[in-house]
Amino acid sequence: MSKIWKLHTIAEAWGELERHLAPASLAVEEVNLAEALGRVTAQPVLSPEPLPPFARSTVDGYAVRAADTHGASESAPAYLKMVGEVRMGEAPQPALGEGEVMWIPTGGMLPQGADAAVMVEYTRKWDMAEIEVRRAAAAGENVIGVGEDVALGGELIPAGRALRPAEIGALAGLGILRVAVRRRPLVAVLSTGNEIVPADGQPGGGQIRDLNSWSLAASVKRAGGEPLRLGIVRDVLEELTTALRDALARADIVCVSGGSSVGAEDLAPQAIASLGAPGILTRGLNIRPGKPTIIAVAEGKPVFGLPGHPVSGLMVFGLVVEPTMRRMLGQPPAPPCTIRALLGRDLGSSPGRSDYFRVRLERRGQEWHAMPVLGKSAMISTLVSADGILHLPPETEVLRAGEEVEIALLEGGDRGGA
Amino acid sequence: MSKIWKLHTIAEAWGELERHLAPASLAVEEVNLAEALGRVTAQPVLSPEPLPPFARSTVDGYAVRAADTHGASESAPAYLKMVGEVRMGEAPQPALGEGEVMWIPTGGMLPQGADAAVMVEYTRKWDMAEIEVRRAAAAGENVIGVGEDVALGGELIPAGRALRPAEIGALAGLGILRVAVRRRPLVAVLSTGNEIVPADGQPGGGQIRDLNSWSLAASVKRAGGEPLRLGIVRDVLEELTTALRDALARADIVCVSGGSSVGAEDLAPQAIASLGAPGILTRGLNIRPGKPTIIAVAEGKPVFGLPGHPVSGLMVFGLVVEPTMRRMLGQPPAPPCTIRALLGRDLGSSPGRSDYFRVRLERRGQEWHAMPVLGKSAMISTLVSADGILHLPPETEVLRAGEEVEIALLEGGDRGGA
Numbered sequence: 001m002s003k004i005w006k007l008h009t010i011a012e013a014w015g016e017l018e019r020h021l022a023p024a025s026l027a028v029e030e031v032n033l034a035e036a037l038g039r040v041t042a043q044p045v046l047s048p049e050p051l052p053p054f055a056r057s058t059v060d061g062y063a064v065r066a067a068d069t070h071g072a073s074e075s076a077p078a079y080l081k082m083v084g085e086v087r088m089g090e091a092p093q094p095a096l097g098e099g100e101v102m103w104i105p106t107g108g109m110l111p112q113g114a115d116a117a118v119m120v121e122y123t124r125k126w127d128m129a130e131i132e133v134r135r136a137a138a139a140g141e142n143v144i145g146v147g148e149d150v151a152l153g154g155e156l157i158p159a160g161r162a163l164r165p166a167e168i169g170a171l172a173g174l175g176i177l178r179v180a181v182r183r184r185p186l187v188a189v190l191s192t193g194n195e196i197v198p199a200d201g202q203p204g205g206g207q208i209r210d211l212n213s214w215s216l217a218a219s220v221k222r223a224g225g226e227p228l229r230l231g232i233v234r235d236v237l238e239e240l241t242t243a244l245r246d247a248l249a250r251a252d253i254v255c256v257s258g259g260s261s262v263g264a265e266d267l268a269p270q271a272i273a274s275l276g277a278p279g280i281l282t283r284g285l286n287i288r289p290g291k292p293t294i295i296a297v298a299e300g301k302p303v304f305g306l307p308g309h310p311v312s313g314l315m316v317f318g319l320v321v322e323p324t325m326r327r328m329l330g331q332p333p334a335p336p337c338t339i340r341a342l343l344g345r346d347l348g349s350s351p352g353r354s355d356y357f358r359v360r361l362e363r364r365g366q367e368w369h370a371m372p373v374l375g376k377s378a379m380i381s382t383l384v385s386a387d388g389i390l391h392l393p394p395e396t397e398v399l400r401a402g403e404e405v406e407i408a409l410l411e412g413g414d415r416g417g418a
Numbered sequence: 419m420s421k422i423w424k425l426h427t428i429a430e431a432w433g434e435l436e437r438h439l440a441p442a443s444l445a446v447e448e449v450n451l452a453e454a455l456g457r458v459t460a461q462p463v464l465s466p467e468p469l470p471p472f473a474r475s476t477v478d479g480y481a482v483r484a485a486d487t488h489g490a491s492e493s494a495p496a497y498l499k500m501v502g503e504v505r506m507g508e509a510p511q512p513a514l515g516e517g518e519v520m521w522i523p524t525g526g527m528l529p530q531g532a533d534a535a536v537m538v539e540y541t542r543k544w545d546m547a548e549i550e551v552r553r554a555a556a557a558g559e560n561v562i563g564v565g566e567d568v569a570l571g572g573e574l575i576p577a578g579r580a581l582r583p584a585e586i587g588a589l590a591g592l593g594i595l596r597v598a599v600r601r602r603p604l605v606a607v608l609s610t611g612n613e614i615v616p617a618d619g620q621p622g623g624g625q626i627r628d629l630n631s632w633s634l635a636a637s638v639k640r641a642g643g644e645p646l647r648l649g650i651v652r653d654v655l656e657e658l659t660t661a662l663r664d665a666l667a668r669a670d671i672v673c674v675s676g677g678s679s680v681g682a683e684d685l686a687p688q689a690i691a692s693l694g695a696p697g698i699l700t701r702g703l704n705i706r707p708g709k710p711t712i713i714a715v716a717e718g719k720p721v722f723g724l725p726g727h728p729v730s731g732l733m734v735f736g737l738v739v740e741p742t743m744r745r746m747l748g749q750p751p752a753p754p755c756t757i758r759a760l761l762g763r764d765l766g767s768s769p770g771r772s773d774y775f776r777v778r779l780e781r782r783g784q785e786w787h788a789m790p791v792l793g794k795s796a797m798i799s800t801l802v803s804a805d806g807i808l809h810l811p812p813e814t815e816v817l818r819a820g821e822e823v824e825i826a827l828l829e830g831g832d833r834g835g836a
Contacts, residue, residue, distance in 0.1 A: 033617075037636045051798060053621065058794050088653070089613035091623025107613060107726070107796070109624035149797040157802055164829060165640060165735075166801035169633025169728050172617040173626070173798050195507035195525060199451075199590040203471065205509025206527035208591070215587025218455045222583060235506070308525070310587050317583075335779050335786060335805065337755040337827055361753050368753060376476050378525070379567040380469060380591050383584035384575055387753065409755055411582055 007286035009394070010319055010354065013295055016281045017324065020297040024160065024330030026182040026252065033171055036163050038224055039181035040329040045157040047174055050147030055110040057086075059142045062101040062123055062131055063114035066139040078133045082125070086111060101131050110143060117142040150174070160330040162224065182329045187220040187321075188228045188251035189213045190243055192258045192268060193308065196232045211380070212257040212313050216306070219314060223322045224329065225253075240271040248275060248299055252328065255321060258308030268305045272296045275303060286394065287354040290316040309378045315356055315389075338406045339388065341370035347399045349392045358386035359407055370407050386410060425704035427812075428737055428772065431713055434699045435742065438715040442578065442748030444600040444670065451589055454581050456642055457599035458747040463575040465592055468565030473528040475504075477560045480519040480541055480549060481532040484557040496551045500543070504529060519549050528561060535560035568592070578748040580642065600747045605638040605739070606646045606669035607631045608661055610676045610686060611726065614650045629798070630675040630731050634724070637732060641740045642747065643671075658689040666693060666717055670746065673739060676726030686723045690714045693721060704812070705772040708734040727796045733774055733807075756824045757806065759788035765817045767810045776804035777825055788825050804828060 008016075028042040057063065063086060072078035080101040086092040086108040096102060096113035104110070104117055116137035124132040150156050156174065157167050163179070171179060191213045199209045210232050217227035228251050233243045240256075247254045256268055273279050275298035282295040289312035294305030302324050306313040326333070341361060349355040359370040370390060375382040388407035392399060399405060426434075446460040475481065481504060490496035498519045504510040504526040514520060514531035522528070522535055534555035542550040568574050574592065575585050581597070589597060609631045617627045628650050635645035646669050651661045658674075665672045674686055691697050693716035700713040707730035712723030720742050724731040744751070759779060767773040777788040788808060793800040806825035810817060817823060 033632065034635075037639055052626065054624065056796070058796055086624075088611060089625050107611075107626075144794055144796060149793075149799050156799070162829065163636075165633045165636035165732060166728075166804070166828070168636040169629045169732075170798040170802050172632035173629035173728070175617055175620075175627055177618055193506060193525075199593055200595055202593075206472065206504075207507050208470065208525070209593055211587045211591035214451065214590035215583045217452075218581075218583035218586040221455055310584075310591070314583060314587070334829070335757045335781075335827065338757055339753050339755070340758070340824075363753070375567075376562055378474070378476055378562060380588040381567050381574070384588050386584070406758075409753065410584070411580065411752070 007284045007291065008282050009286055013282040013285060013320065014323065017295055017297070017302065017320070018327070020278060020281065021302060021324065021327060023327050024182065025328050026185055026330075028180050029183050030178050030180055033168060033177045033179060036171075036179045036181065037165070037168060039163055039179070040224065040331055041157055041159050041161045041163065042180045042182050042330070043159050044155045045171065045176065045179070047150040047152060047154050047156045048176070049174065050152040051150040051174060052144055052146065052148070055146055056144050057104045057106060057108050057110060057117040057142060058144060059117055059119045060106050061104060061118045061120040061142070062133070063092075063096065063104040063108075063110050063117050064101050064133065064137055065096060065098065065114060066116040066137045066141065068099055069116075069118065069133050069136045072133050072136045074134050079126075080131050080133055082129055082131050101133070115139045115143070160332055162331060185225040185252045185325050185328050186228055186250070187225045187253045187255060187325070188230050188247035189216045189220065190230045190233055190247060190254070190256045192233045192235060192240060192256060194235045196258070198232065211310050212306070212308065215310060215314055216255055216257060216317060219317045219322070220325075223325050225325050235267055237267050237270060240267055241274055244271055244275060244303070248301055248303065252301060253321065253324060254301065254303045255306055255317070256304070257306040257313050269294055272298075272303055272305055275299070285316070286352060287315075287319070287356060289356065290319065293320070295320060310380060311358070311378070311383055314383070337409045339368055339409060340404055341368035341407050343390070343399055343401055343403045343405045344369050344371040345401045347372060347390070347392065349397055351397055352394050354394055355392040357390045357392070358382055359388050359390050360385055361387040361407065370405055425702045425709065426700050427704055431700040431703060431738065432741065435713055435715070435720065435738070436745070438696060438699065439720060439742065439745060441745050442600065443746050444603055444748075446598050447601050448596045448598055451586060451595045451597060454589075454597045454599065455583070455586060457581055457597070457602075458642065458749055459575055459577050459579045459581065460598045460600050460748070461577050462573045463589065463594065463597070465568040465570060465572050465574045466594070467592065468570040469568040469592060470562055470564065470566070473564055474562050475522045475524060475526050475528060475535040475560060476562060477535055477537045478524050479522060479536045479538040479560070480551070481510075481514065481522040481526075481528050482519050482534050482536055482551070482555055483514060483516065483532060484534040484555045484559070486517055487534075487536065487551050487554045490551050490554045492552050497544075498549050498551055500547055500549050519551070533557045533561070578750055580749060603643040603670045603743050603746050604646055604668070605643045605671045605673060605743070606648050606665035607634045607638065608648045608651055608665060608672070608674045610651045610653060610658060610674060612653045614676070616650065629728050630724070630726065633728060633732055634673055634675060634735060637735045637740070638743075641743050643743050653685055655685050655688060658685050659692055662689055662693060662721070666719055666721065670719060671739065671742060672719065672721045673724055673735070674722070675724040675731045687712055690716075690721055690723055693717070703734070704770065705733075705737070705774065707774065708737065711738070713738060728798060729776070729796070729801055732801070755827045757786055757827060758822055759786040759825050761808070761817055761819055761821045761823045762787050762789040763819045765790060765808070765810065767815055769815055770812050772812055773810040775808045775810070776800055777806050777808050778803055779805040779825065788823055
């Protein structure tokens with residue numbers, strides 16, 4: 001089509017947007033650890049104490065002075081004197097003298113004088129007083145030293161980290177029960193169109209229910225933001241401009257869906273352009289679905305004109321709005337969540353365009369098969385049946401059935417561990 | 419070691435557990451659509467109306483009677499009579515007669531009599547009354563018919579689906595603002611050990627703070643459950659048994675961490691075994707980390723004895739507790755969320771054992787590199803620095819630096835488009 005030369009790649013559009021938005025721009029707030037899952041750290045968390053605060057055994061066995069086991073072997077064991085037992089949760093007494101050992105459980109505190117532990121498997125208890133040790137221990141062996149895990153003042157968690165269960169645990173372990181995180185970005189969501197009625201309304205002839213503000217609000221939530229649903233705006237330039245100004249005043253990011261096609265009632269570009277400098281940065285992306293996208297910045301805040309088709313709107317949200325939220329939160333880019341699968345049928349694309357196909361994943365034996373979900377991009381049913389997205393970059397014009405392809409999962413998927 | 423023959427694979431352990439737990443066992447409740455993200459449908463959602471409720475154009479152009487365009491081409495266009503304009507949100511008037519067309523925007527309602535739309539690109543407007551059409555349209559072309567997206571009474575969303583933004587949008591589009599979902603599983607989390615003090619306490623000699631109940635509670639939340647943190651239990655058989663009975667009475671799933679090593683104060687197996695039939699199903703998994711795991715069922719509820727090491731506890735949570743939650747919610751298994759990367763160093767494993775290595779992902783140019791995070795499994799710092807997990811199955815004993823490996827991501831990662 002005649003407009004193709006004007007379209008921008010996602011990378012171009014992103015580069016332009018990035019220039020206008022400072023990273024980690026959202027304010028800092030403190031939250032309780034119990035509410036901190038998924039929140040993004042605003043600064044590095046330094047350890048207020050060494051971890052562990054005392055040397056601990058990593059095995060069940062005997063605390064020893066490594067020098068006393070020097071040269072011990074199956075054929076020439078060392079015989080050491082048993083002087084007591086380390087109890088969990090207590091500081092062991094007495095200090096270990098030369099030639100002495102103490103029973104120690106996993107996690108137990110090493111007694112003074114000891115510098116290693118020998119696994120119980122390599123020992124034998126001859127009587128209450130004597131232990132046979134059949135293996136030499138090096139100093140530090142089977143022991144975590146003071147501060148070996150995290151040094152006093154060392155960086156426990158970097159800035160810009162979305163807190164996972166692992167970090168939540170680490171913070172609890174150090175007694176840090178309040179965390180400085182970035183405020184969740186407040187994302188205003190508006191739908192435009194004279195044909196749109198609220199989801200709880202009954203559409204008349206030619207009318208349909210507002211769908212996009214719901215799916216986009218849910219996307220905002222899932223990406224760690226707070227949605228601000230501002231309802232439906234009629235296709236009247238003044239009304240749309242007023243609604244956008246209001247949204248811009250209240251939110252950190254504005255998303256307006258619909259109104260950006262080449263149709264007669266094409267007001268969104270005009271309204272967005274009127275919001276102020278620098279204004280529209282990108283109009284039209286060389287992707288399908290998602291071409292009629294507007295990316296703008298006004299009053300230092302990003303404004304997105306998203307396509308009205310539900311499928312296209314969600315696609316563009318994932319490709320540009322979510323990364324924008326991550327940038328404002330100070331999060332580094334994440335590795336994509338993908339799975340390898342065999343393509344179920346041939347797919348083609350136009351040269352110079354990025355195509356995104358929705359696919360359903362089917363497991364057959366050990367392999368995953370990716371079945372393209374066909375159907376017009378206005379269809380809700382294609383949204384519901386897709387598990388992932390297959391990207392055909394501009395340089396790939398055709399993919400054949402049976403080829404191995406990489407599918408970006410629409411949900412996190414099974415982590416399979418941790 | 420002498421116990422290796424007793425250890426079970428994850429698949430064996432899971433098979434055994436599955437036999438004792440009915441799927442989709444959690445009660446059904448209704449939630450508002452605005453709160454439904456991530457909740458799991460309890461039954462298929464059927465469409466209360468056909469979607470779309472009227473035939474819509476998918477393009478900007480002209481609504482036509484397909485028969486009138488028969489044989490139209492660049493060299494022999496059809497000339498049709500323009501009788502009006504479809505306005506968004508209104509039922510168009512009048513009905514289209516033979517040889518007539520009407521302007522229609524994307525999403526507009528097809529007038530009576532019309533059965534196709536022609537893209538504006540293939541037309542020319544000669545004057546207010548006549549339109550040149552340079553391409554034949556088949557009946558149904560560029561149109562979504564009544565119920566073509568979702569038929570009246572058709573299945574919009576299957577049972578057992580965790581609702582994503584796409585489904586939230588689809589439900590809004592059909593005016594369904596309340597959804598029947600499974601109750602979130604309530605998962606009790608206890609820590610055992612005489613050495614454990616609460617996270618807000620100051621540990622004395624030989625003591626450490628409770629970490630696992632925090633990281634496990636966060637894992638429960640992330641997996642769609644509701645955590646019930648029941649605190650720390652001392653290593654006294656009676657106290658532990660009482661605490662477990664209480665947890666079993668209150669929660670759907672019980673997780674107790676620590677107390678399952680071969681150490682002197684090894685009370686968890688005894689306490690768990692005393693809870694009732696069928697009791698302990700699996701004791702010891704052939705995985706590392708995670709070997710000292712207990713899987714039991716009592717009073718029809720799953721009870722997990724998780725290893726006390728933070729890294730091991732989270733690993734086993736992901737491998738067995740999270741799938742258990744999914745089963746009780748009625749969710750089918752999900753495709754794993756992975757990324758291909760080049761291994762940063764050689765890794766080895768013992769034969770017959772599944773090894774899980776934590777890795778850090780580094781991007782170099784177009785490639786991801788997986789750098790194994792070394793360190794003892796009691797270390798908190800190894801938790802924080804890992805981005806994903808590399809699984810060495812029992813049949814693989816060594817992986818070489820530079821090999822392409824598949825990494826399971828610890829977080830959902832970047833969806834890149836949704």
